[in-house]
Amino acid sequence: xxxxxxxxxxxxxxxxxxxxxxxxxxxxxxxxxxxxxxxxxxxxxxxxxxxxxxxxxxxxxxxxxxxxxxxxxxxxxxxxxxxxxxxxxxxxxxxxxxxxxxxxxxxxxxxxxxxxxxxxxxxxxxxxxxxxxxxxxxxxxxxxxxxxxxxxxxxxxxxxxxxxxxxxxxxxxxxxxxxxxxxxxxxxxxxxxxxxxxxxxxxxxxxxxxxxxxxxxxxxxxxxxxxxxxxxxxxxxxxxxxxxxxxxxxxxxxxx
Ligand code: ATP
Numbered sequence: 001x002x003x004x005x006x007x008x009x010x011x012x013x014x015x016x017x018x019x020x021x022x023x024x025x026x027x028x029x030x031x032x033x034x035x036x037x038x039x040x041x042x043x044x045x046x047x048x049x050x051x052x053x054x055x056x057x058x059x060x061x062x063x064x065x066x067x068x069x070x071x072x073x074x075x076x077x078x079x080x081x082x083x084x085x086x087x088x089x090x091x092x093x094x095x096x097x098x099x100x101x102x103x104x105x106x107x108x109x110x111x112x113x114x115x116x117x118x119x120x121x122x123x124x125x126x127x128x129x130x131x132x133x134x135x136x137x138x139x140x141x142x143x144x145x146x147x148x149x150x151x152x153x154x155x156x157x158x159x160x161x162x163x164x165x166x167x168x169x170x171x172x173x174x175x176x177x178x179x180x181x182x183x184x185x186x187x188x189x190x191x192x193x194x195x196x197x198x199x200x201x202x203x204x205x206x207x208x209x210x211x212x213x214x215x216x217x218x219x220x221x222x223x224x225x226x227x228x229x230x231x232x233x234x235x236x237x238x239x240x241x242x243x244x245x246x247x248x249x250x251x252x253x254x255x256x
Pocket of ligand 1 (some may be wrong): 039048
């Protein structure tokens with residue numbers, strides 16, 4: 001319904017023993033938006049990402065997806081609900097071909113457990129044609145035809161990242177959570193990644209949360225940026241607004 005954010009983060013607090021990793025965090029992600037989440041080391045970005053992907057449960061607060069709390073859902077059901085994610089360490093099935101990696105994602109869209117799907121992949125026959133067609137569409141869309149039947153492990157790192165994006169897109173997400181996708185990429189590969197993130201939103205209508213250290217990437221692709229520091233939200237706004245915010249500048253200069 002109009003006005004309901006895709007994600008509503010409501011007063012989310014996470015403690016690890018005496019450490020308050022997240023302290024009453026609040027923000028929305030709107031439909032079709034690319035939202036960047038940044039902050040110095042230890043700010044709480046990974047902790048929040050892990051809450052959104054249901055690896056952690058907040059001590060306090062709620063996270064709503066299309067208006068419904070996800071906190072009762074186990075992590076393995078998140079993909080089936082329409083929340084896709086990428087992993088920092090790409091090529092978790094690196095001995096498999098590009099096509100089979102994307103197929104793993106396509107299976108997890110219709111089934112609930114990506115890990116067991118991967119294990120039983122060679123024997124799955126039901127709905128295979130349908131899934132093959134969906135996988136081929138993604139291979140065409142992301143221009144992976146030349147490498148489609150090669151193992152992921154031997155491919156350039158930038159291409160591996162593209163495969164990881166394709167695998168996540170094969171889950172047919174409404175929301176895509178990107179966990180530091182620029183890590184380990186060179187300048188040209190980061191530019192290519194930026195285009196890819198925009199394609200995902202512009203051509204597929206997917207809402208994107210981008211957790212990232214690479215400032216130039218975040219500032220060039222995000223519609224809005226949320227800034228964390230020591231577990232608190234210190235700023236939220238357009239890239240222009242956030243970059244001239246004195247508290248943000250101080251957090252980065254004083255950081256590390
Ligand atoms: P980085 O950019 O370095 O990845 P981050 O913004 O992702 O940092 P988090 O990893 O979320 O930050 O960490 C936030 C705080 O919570 C830090 O003080 C960190 O030491 C602490 N923390 C994170 N995970 C745990 C854990 N499993 N147990 C104890 N403390 C943790």
